[in-house]
Amino acid sequence: MSRLLPHSVVLLLLAGLAGCNSGPDPAQRQAAVDAFATVQKVFQHPRCQNCHIPGDQPLQFDEGLPHAMGVVRGPAGHGAEGLPCSTCHGEANPPASYGPHAPPGAPHWALPPPQQRMVTIGLSAPELCRMIQDKGQNGSRDFAALLKHVSEDKLVLWGWNPGGTRAPVSVPHAEFVAKFKTWTDAGAPCPTG
Amino acid sequence: MVSLTINGKTQQFDVPDDMPLLWVLRDVAGLTGTKFGCGMAQCGACTVHVDGAPLRACVMPVAAVAGKSVTTIEGLSPDASHPVQRAWAELDVVQCGYCQSGQIMSAAALLKAKPTPTDADIDAALSGNLCRCGTYQRIRAAVHRAAELAKG
Amino acid sequence: MTTATGTSRRDFLRTAALGAGGLVVAFFVPGTNRLAAAAPAAAAAPFAPNAFLRIAEDDTITVLLAHSEMGQGIWTSLPLLLAEELDADWSRIRVEHAPAAPDYFAVGMPMQFTGGSMTTWTEFERYRRAGATARALLIQAAARRFGVKTADCRCENGAVVAGDKRARYGELANDAARLTPPKTVALKDAKDWTFIGKPARRLDSPEKIDGRAKFGMDVQFDGLLTAVVARAPVFGGTVASFDASAARRVPGVRDVVQVPSGIAVVADHFWAAKLGRDALQIEWNPGPNAGLDSAVLQGDFLKTATDDGLPANQAGDAAAALAKAATRFEADYAVPYLAHAPMEPLNCTVRIEKDRCEVWTGTQFQTLDQAVTARITGLKPEQVTIHTMFLGGGFGRRATPTSDFVSEAVEVAKAAGKPVKTVWTREDDIRGGYYRPAFVHRVAVGLGTDGKPTAWQHRIVGQSILGNSPFQMMIKNGIDATSVEGVADSPYLKSVADRHVSLHSPELGIPVLWLRSVGHTHTGFVMESVIDELAKAAGKDPLAYRRELLAEHPRHLGVLELAAERAGWGTPLPPGRARGLAVHESFGSFAAQVAEVSIDNGAIRVHQVVCAIDCGIAVNPAGVVAQMESGIVFGISAALFGRLDIVNGRVQQSNYHDYRVLRMNQMPKIDVHIVPSQEKPGGVGEVGVPPVAAALANALSALTGKRQRELPLRATS
Missing domain, CATH: 3.10.20.30 (Beta-grasp domain)
Structure with missing residues (x-):
């Protein structure tokens, strides 16, 4: 039902729900906001944000250059009709013998679909914080689903094992998940300013 | 094995x-x-x-x-009769020909997913196929032609 | 313009009657097997292999090409010439690459090769004459059979007709083969041409759209192994020591052999050879070039340009005239090293036997390959068979004066003692040398009060591609003409009384080579950029200014006016777009181009290129259009992306991700117009390249107000 409501209403509802609970104490809230800094670091690492973009052309490399070959998001996030991501990106990184520049791979390699772009690139901390928990943008995921996504999704996990000479996400995965949990356990409070 | x-x-x-x-x-x-x-x-x-x-x-x-x-x-076809191959022949696309197997397979994949592609669709689907002879203009025309041929 | 031509070369077009039947025209070339590599010992063809054409009893006309098909369309244009005079049934034409033999030497040259945009125009007489001679013999044979005079016979669509009598060429082939060919043959008047000048579809198209076409890379036969070679990371480096034990353990690896160029891993298939090469441990002696740096070299070239080099074109006193000129324009231009990067990586298959050697490869240089192979194997050249396969692009890379990729493959097969196909990876290709050399131009032009040049001083600095090669003798008075072509002979300089074009040819350890349009790759860019800058200095429109300067050059003017008109030169454009113009003569033809550009999202976007071409008689207009498109795309790739950086003697780029070429989504609309002409044919394959970079630079200058004098061009200057 939340899909039918404007985002602002959803946010108000979420805020209201949070308000109904006793809510985190200030210390827990502060710890959660601190934890979110780590979450942001991961979400805005090139391995993650290169595909969480507002436009239609994904980025690539640590520098975040426009993906070569005019690659586009396509109607479902799986690339253009006739040139799906899977044309080059397999279910796993290619063997090292294929060289450092062969396209990396992970299951369901894709961008978010155009209806829910889950844009993380270029967002301020408060904006990112709100986007992640906005079910209108995050694939209708609640906190549990989000936690599962960042803990287990194989495409997410690829960020820590990107192959070739690509820089992996700089925060250890376990630490990231722990921080994510700290943050969501406290109701995912957002930093101010 | x-x-x-x-x-x-x-x-x-x-x-x-x-x-x-x-x-x-x-x-x-x-x-x-x-x-x-x-x-x-x-x-x-x-x-x-x-x-x-x-x-x-x-x-x-x-x-x-x-x-x-x-x-x-x-x-792709037993006798070069796939619409993409027919269009390639009709519009004399090839030059050195080395890239053309790949171009044709990509074009066939595009038409399967998008039977009436626009120029933008062709850009999106075929920009992963290089041609050093520069046959792109005829490839584009031939993809459109193949779309017509496929409709019979 | 009916032409009667004698058989100028001894034995040209002699006939040979053969037991199996049919007509063989041209030289007899013994002992060559033109069958597919996959079936080298298959049943003999109806006739022994031979030159130019043969006609079988089934009416099939096989045309043998003295040159290599690498995309430029001679597989179609040479048969058109022959079919024209033969009145052939076009549907019965078959085409083969000729073997390497003196009979197929380029007209007036002591070697068989493909390059210089020369094939169609240099063969314009020879292939027509071959067809005309065959036709004359077929008519003689028919006249005898019909009991009529030859004058009463005519040919149409692959048959001789006299009254109600009719005989197909295949039916006449045996009889015709027993006749003595005429001393002279009459060639058709141009007004009677039915093939020449009409757009013809490519004859190699069917096999290139279903995977049948065999490129060098596709050669396979029982017992053939594949090699991948580890070459020195620095040009001129040598192997100090190596350990192949890990490479030998790779499943499928059969042998590891040392050859002059490095260490070759020989295996059952490419992938095993490649993994084997990865596993090699090699210590290299880097040699004298380990310090080379292309950025430093450019600085050195600029310093060298402070002084005059060896004169390539001088008249009057350029320095004095410059000193007293009303206005003086000075600028430096620079272009980088470039790789050809044809789509098919280099490869060569070699089978050495006791008294013969067979080579299968896509080559532009059969005679040299044959000689080099003979030297390495200790055989005579005539014991070496070169099977020319389709070339997956050449652009000059498949014609090296050292026969580098052929000689290496012969060394590998010799060392391995087995038939081997040596395959280069893309990385090997980009880093393997033989580049278009980097050049610097320093240009100083004195302008009169009318804005026209009164003095021209032009210094060019860059490696010679002919120096230290078997073509060294082509260097005259220290001038490698390929370094200065397009400047020394520029139409703009002819009317400048005081001029001095000079050349410095530094000797460096970077292997350099001709690349499609050769010297014109940089001289076209520089000259047409300079002219645009001079127009601006004179306060004149670039088209109007060129019209003034080229008033005595009608063919330049012809293409210029046509391109400008079709591009709507001077008409308004959408905001953010601009046009640029360039015209350049090369390889006996004239091309003008108008490019329309914008800067979009931080990148140069080429929207359209309108091209006018005057190549004299356009033998196959469809082929001419294709070659203009091709040259323009090649030129745009170089102008927007082409650049090799050498640091510590090592080429930094390695594959298409960092040595980029134009893709479909960057492709402009290209509009080609052919100037109708009865002038003798000129070149086509390279003529589209030279104006492109200048047209783009001029358009960008018009767009941004900033002049870029270095390639590749940038979106921000």
Whole structure:
């Protein structure tokens, strides 16, 4: 039902729900906001944000250059009709013998679909914080689903094992998940300013 | 031992699991229509279809497509009658020809997904296929023509 | 313009009657097997292999090409010439690459090769004459059979007709083969041409759209192994020591052999050879070039340009005239090293036997390959068979004066003692040398009060591609003409009384080579950029200014006016777009181009290129259009992306991700217009390249107000 409501209403509802609970104490809230800094670091690492973009052309490399070959998001996030991501990106990184520049791979390699772009690139901390928990943008995921996504999704996990000479996400995965949990356990409070 | 169905024929290949599909096709199965150009999915000359979807065979370990159905340029049609091939002939697309197997396989994949592609669709689907002779203008025209031919 | 031509070369077009039947025209070339590599010992063809054409009893006309098909369309244009005079049934034409033999030497040259945009125009007489001679013999044979005079016979669509009598060429082939060919043959008047000048579809199209076409890379036969070679990371480096034990353990690896260029891993297939090469442990002696740096070299070239080099074109006193000129324009231009990067990586298959050697490869240089192979194997050249396969692009890379990729493959096969196909990876290709050399131009032009040049001083600095090669003798008075072509002979300089064009040819350890349009790749860019800058200095429109300067050059003017008109030169454009113009003569033809550009999202976007071409008689207009498109795309790739950086003697780029070429989504609309002409044919394959970079630079200058004098061009200057 939340899909039918404007985002602002959803946010108000979420805020209201949070308000109904006793809510985190200030210390827990502060710890959660601190934890979110780590979450942001991961979400805005090139391995993650290169595909969480507002436009239609994904980025690539640590520098975040426009993906070569005019690659586009396509109607479902799986690339253009006739040139799906899977044309080059397999279910796993290619063997090292294929060289450092062969396209990396992970299951369901894709961008978010155009209806829910889950844009993380270029967002301020408060904006990112709100986007992640906005079910209108995050694939209708609640906190549990989000936690599962960042803990287990194989495409997410690829960020820590990107192959070739690509820089992996700089925060250890376990630490990231722990921080994510700290943050969501406290109701995912957002930093101010 | 890896089992592949290539152009409708199921075969067993005694090759290492991580050997690229391209070299199994070319050097083991003897199907040389699929070309080697870059070895890193930059040029598209090695494009084949796996279970109907386009794939750059040079970066795909053969084990990853075990049991699947592979179509190469040799199997796209029995007699060059695929609409894309007919359009390519009609508009005299080829020059040196080395990239054209890949171009044709990519164009066929595009038309399957999008029977009436726009110029933007062609840009999006075929920019992964390099042509050093510069036949792009005729490729574009031939994709449009193939779309017409496919409708009969 | 009916032409009667004698058989100028001894034995040209002699006939040979053969037991199996049919007509063989031209030289007899013994002992060559033109069958597919996959079936080297298959049943003999109806006739022994031979030159130019043969006609079989089934009416098939096989045309043998003395040159290599690498995309430029001679597989179609040479048969058109022959079919024209033969009145052939076009549907019965078959084409083959000729073997390497003196009979197929380029007209007036001591070697068989493909290059210089020369094939169609140099063969314009020879292939027509071959067809005309065959036709004359077929008519003689028919006249005898019909009991009529030859004058009463005519040819149409592959048959001789006299009254109600009719005989197909195949039916006449045996009889015709027993006749003595005429001393002279009459060639058709141009007004009677039915093939020449009409757009023809490519004859190699069918086999290139279903995977049948065999490129060098596709050669396979029982017992053939594949090699991948580890070469020195620095040009001129040598192997100090190596350990092949890990390489030998790779499944499928059969042997590891040392050859002059490095260490070759020989295996059952490419992938095993490649893995074997990865596993090699090699210590290299880097040699004298380990310090080379292309950025430093450019600085050195600029310093060198402070002084005059060896004169390539001088008249009057350029320095004095410059000193007293009303206005003086000075600028430096620079272009980088470039790789050809044809789509088919280099490869060569070699089978050495006791008294013969066979080579299968896509080559532009059969005679040299044959000689080099003979030297390495200790055989005589005539014992070496070169099977020319389709070339997956050449652009000059498949014609090296050292026969580098052929000689290496012969060394590998010799060392391995087995038939071997040596395959280069893309990385090997980009880093393997033989580049278009980097050049610097320093240009100083004195302008009169009318804005026209009164003095021109032009210094060019860059490696010679002919120096230290078997073509060294082509260097005259220290001038490698390929370094200065397009400047020294520029139409703009002819009317400048005081001029001085000079050349410095530094000797460096970077292997350099001709690349499609050769010296014109940089001289076209520089000259047409300079002219645009001079127009601006004179306050004149670039088209109007060129019209003034080229008033005495009608063919330049012809293409210029046509391109400008079709591009709507001077008409308004959408905001953010601009046009640029360039015209350049090369390889006996004239091309003008108008490019329309914008800067979009931080990148140069080429929207359209309108091209006018005057190549004299356009033998196959469809082929001419294709070659203009091709040259323009090649030129745009170089102008927007082409650049090799050498640091510590090592080429930094390695594959198409960092040595980029134009893709479909960057492709402009290209509009080609052919100037109708009865002038003798000129070149086509390279003529589209030279104006492109200048047209783009001029358009960008018009767009941004900033002049870029270095390639590749940038979106921000």
